[in-house]
Amino acid sequence: MSATATEAPETHDALVEPSSLSPRRRAFNNIVKSREASILLVLVVVIAAATVKTPSFFFSGNSWRDLLLTPSILLLLAVGEAVVIITRNVDLSVGSVLGLTAYLTGRLFIDHPGINIMVVGVAGLLVGALLGLINGVLVGWGKVPSLVITLGTLYIYRGIVLTWAGSNRINASDMPSGFLDVGTKQILTIPVLFIVALVVLVAVGYYLHTARGGRELYAIGSDPDAAELYGLRVRRRVVSAFVLSGALAGLAGVVFAARYGTVSSDAGTGIELQAVAAVVIGGVAIFGGSGTVWGAAIGAVLLVTINRALPILGIPDFWQQALVGALIISAIVLDRVLNARRARHLIESRDNS
Amino acid sequence: MTTRTYLEYSRPLWRRLLLNREAAVIAVLVIVVLYALMNVQYFNSKLTLTFLVLDVAPILLIALPMTLVIVTGEIDLSVASVVGLSSVLVGILHQGGMSIPLAAVIALIAGLVCGAVNGYLVAFVGLPSLAVTIGTLALFRGLAVGLLGTKAVTDFPQGWTDLAKAQLGGTGLPLITLPFLVLAVLFALLLQFSAFGRGIYDIGLNTEAAVFSGVDVRRTKLILFMLTGLVSAFAGVFYTLRFGSARGDNATGLELQVIAAVLLGGVSIFGGRGKLAGVIAGVLLIGVISSALRLQGVTVNIINIIIGFLLVASVVSTSVLAWVSDVAARRTRQGTRPPQTPVGVGTQER
Numbered sequence: 001m002s003a004t005a006t007e008a009p010e011t012h013d014a015l016v017e018p019s020s021l022s023p024r025r026r027a028f029n030n031i032v033k034s035r036e037a038s039i040l041l042v043l044v045v046v047i048a049a050a051t052v053k054t055p056s057f058f059f060s061g062n063s064w065r066d067l068l069l070t071p072s073i074l075l076l077l078a079v080g081e082a083v084v085i086i087t088r089n090v091d092l093s094v095g096s097v098l099g100l101t102a103y104l105t106g107r108l109f110i111d112h113p114g115i116n117i118m119v120v121g122v123a124g125l126l127v128g129a130l131l132g133l134i135n136g137v138l139v140g141w142g143k144v145p146s147l148v149i150t151l152g153t154l155y156i157y158r159g160i161v162l163t164w165a166g167s168n169r170i171n172a173s174d175m176p177s178g179f180l181d182v183g184t185k186q187i188l189t190i191p192v193l194f195i196v197a198l199v200v201l202v203a204v205g206y207y208l209h210t211a212r213g214g215r216e217l218y219a220i221g222s223d224p225d226a227a228e229l230y231g232l233r234v235r236r237r238v239v240s241a242f243v244l245s246g247a248l249a250g251l252a253g254v255v256f257a258a259r260y261g262t263v264s265s266d267a268g269t270g271i272e273l274q275a276v277a278a279v280v281i282g283g284v285a286i287f288g289g290s291g292t293v294w295g296a297a298i299g300a301v302l303l304v305t306i307n308r309a310l311p312i313l314g315i316p317d318f319w320q321q322a323l324v325g326a327l328i329i330s331a332i333v334l335d336r337v338l339n340a341r342r343a344r345h346l347i348e349s350r351d352n353s
Numbered sequence: 354m355t356t357r358t359y360l361e362y363s364r365p366l367w368r369r370l371l372l373n374r375e376a377a378v379i380a381v382l383v384i385v386v387l388y389a390l391m392n393v394q395y396f397n398s399k400l401t402l403t404f405l406v407l408d409v410a411p412i413l414l415i416a417l418p419m420t421l422v423i424v425t426g427e428i429d430l431s432v433a434s435v436v437g438l439s440s441v442l443v444g445i446l447h448q449g450g451m452s453i454p455l456a457a458v459i460a461l462i463a464g465l466v467c468g469a470v471n472g473y474l475v476a477f478v479g480l481p482s483l484a485v486t487i488g489t490l491a492l493f494r495g496l497a498v499g500l501l502g503t504k505a506v507t508d509f510p511q512g513w514t515d516l517a518k519a520q521l522g523g524t525g526l527p528l529i530t531l532p533f534l535v536l537a538v539l540f541a542l543l544l545q546f547s548a549f550g551r552g553i554y555d556i557g558l559n560t561e562a563a564v565f566s567g568v569d570v571r572r573t574k575l576i577l578f579m580l581t582g583l584v585s586a587f588a589g590v591f592y593t594l595r596f597g598s599a600r601g602d603n604a605t606g607l608e609l610q611v612i613a614a615v616l617l618g619g620v621s622i623f624g625g626r627g628k629l630a631g632v633i634a635g636v637l638l639i640g641v642i643s644s645a646l647r648l649q650g651v652t653v654n655i656i657n658i659i660i661g662f663l664l665v666a667s668v669v670s671t672s673v674l675a676w677v678s679d680v681a682a683r684r685t686r687q688g689t690r691p692p693q694t695p696v697g698v699g700t701q702e703r
Binding site: 090152316 | 428430474478479480481483484485487488489490491492493494495496498499500502503601605606609612613616622623655656657658659660661662664665668669672673
């Protein structure tokens with residue numbers, strides 16, 4: 001305590017001394033020191049390194065577009081997955097949901113020529129939401145761990161696509177050019193699909209940060225039993241998290257069809273683990289209660305970008321996956337270290353006061 | 354009133370033996386096998402049995418140590434990548450002129466090291482196994498793909514590839530049954546008939562209580578992850594020789610099949626509950642259904658749906674039964690169960 005503070009009459013017992021910094025300065029510090037900033041820094045370093053080596057990685061029109069376009073699908077999945085993981089659940093079925101709605105998109109265009117593109121987009125979203133609702137109801141009312149349920153629905157949903165599609169494949173020629181243009185169209189050089197993903201990200205991020213429902217998701221993830229005792233509608237919130245994750249995976253399926261033009265029955269196989277990996281890299285605790293969708297989104301962009309940057313940096317394609325694995329592990333080790341340090345600081349400041 | 358022993362308070366022995374998850378899975382397996390024997394053409398042939406066992410052998414093998422890991426409340430998603438890595442190592446070392454047995458031993462050691470990496474990060478650094486093994490899933494698979502690229506090693510000596518497919522006498526059972534049975538007995542003894550195994554259940558039920566009752570939680574988890582790596586590597590050697598091909602992407606996605614089978618066999622994802630008999634029946638159930646459907650000309654696709662439904666139904670039925678007995682108990686005013694809140698991946702402390 002400073003000398004002036006001891007002379008002043010004690011009016012209240014503050015746990016922590018009020019910060020001498022201005023609120024704006026404090027907000028700036030919080031952002032810079034945040035977990036998201038560290039992962040963003042890694043992303044910037046990767047892009048910068050690749051650009052220094054091959055300037056066209058960043059500066060050519062096509063590369064700039066791919067840089068934003070390619071991560072859009074994983075970004076959508078990661079946002080939904082982050083919300084589910086924050087509630088201390090997990091959704092492994094997103095890859096199968098993506099496959100189902102991607103095939104549905106193609107099917108709609110083939111069976112109903114001239115169908116409105118928006119209608120197809122909404123259909124994908126709604127079918128995804130329905131599949132998510134099934135997950136959520138089984139988890140919420142079946143009182144069964146989500147890992148088991150969504151592993152089951154991963155197989156069921158994928159089985160439905162496989163049975164439905166068989167060896168059929170949706171080709172670019174089956175879909176109207178207006179729809180495929182959405183996959184490549186840009187507004188102010190920013191791809192439309194990336195803008196869609198960004199709007200979703202901002203909406204979900206704002207909701208989680210400010211809305212009561214969003215804060216309740218964190219409370220549920222920190223301690224489900226306490227949330228129940230506190231009177232939160234745990235079941236309803238968890239179900240809505242799964243509905244959101246399903247809906248975003250459904251939307252990602254439509255985006256997949258627009259982006260790649262061809263859809264076979266194995267579209268999106270195995271992408272669920274990438275989505276979980278993006279969330280973990282982005283600093284969301286796997287047992288819920290902390291982390292942000294901003295981090296998960298940056299994690300998704302980093303995962304995709306690193307795969308494109310490594311060959312430029314002279315690392316052969318084949319070693320990319322090993323590096324991604326090492327990245328995931330270092331991200332969780334980093335979280336561990338940061339958490340331990342924060343806990344130590346809190347204990348010290350308590351003991352000093 | 355005369356004193357009654359603890360056992361007299363519990364359900365009668367026959368009910369405890371017959372009315373549990375393991376018995377239910379075994380019963381379903383027996384019913385499906387009988388149905389298939391009577392109604393599916395060629396199901397009773399020896400060749401069907403051979404291919405059935407060959408197909409599920411990697412899952413059967415890996416499910417053994419995976420059961421122990423899941424009983425402690427942890428999970429290992431990296432097993433399929435260890436299979437791939439061990440397959441690639443056998444291929445590369447064979448290409449370099451090494452004999453198959455020596456290459457296999459080196460692959461097994463590599464599997465042990467992979468398991469030790471998982472175990473160290475989970476048990477000693479204290480990281481959640483779900484996150485760690487998603488990381489090592491990518492890492493080990495990446496090493497496998499990095500070492501061999503998109504190439505494949507296929508020139509394995511005929512003698513060894515024949516051995517992997519050889520039958521035990523005229524029984525129709527493939528040779529891999531022998532090492533599997535030995536491992537199954539060893540793991541059953543370890544889990545269900547040893548102090549170490551009681552410790553495994555203790556950790557799954559309540560880690561803190563296990564620590565206070567003298568269980569070395571860290572050492573136990575490390576050993577279990579190492580065993581999982583070792584057995585996965587063995588499954589990788591078998592996989593390579595059976596298909597006569599070493600590729601970086603061998604057995605991709607097998608981890609989810611193994612976990613689905615283990616959970617189907619009645620092991621709780623929260624840990625503390627489950628028996629090997631149920632797990633083995635669960636793997637065989639999936640194998641028998643796939644094989645019978647294929648013989649009837651049903652496309653392989655429908656098998657996915659059936660596995661998924663079995664998995665969901667098997668867990669949901671448990672909570673429905675619990676709910677029914679809960680309502681019954683409330684009606685007779687004999688007390689209620691504490692409310693269960695749905696939680697996701699595990700109840701371990703962060």
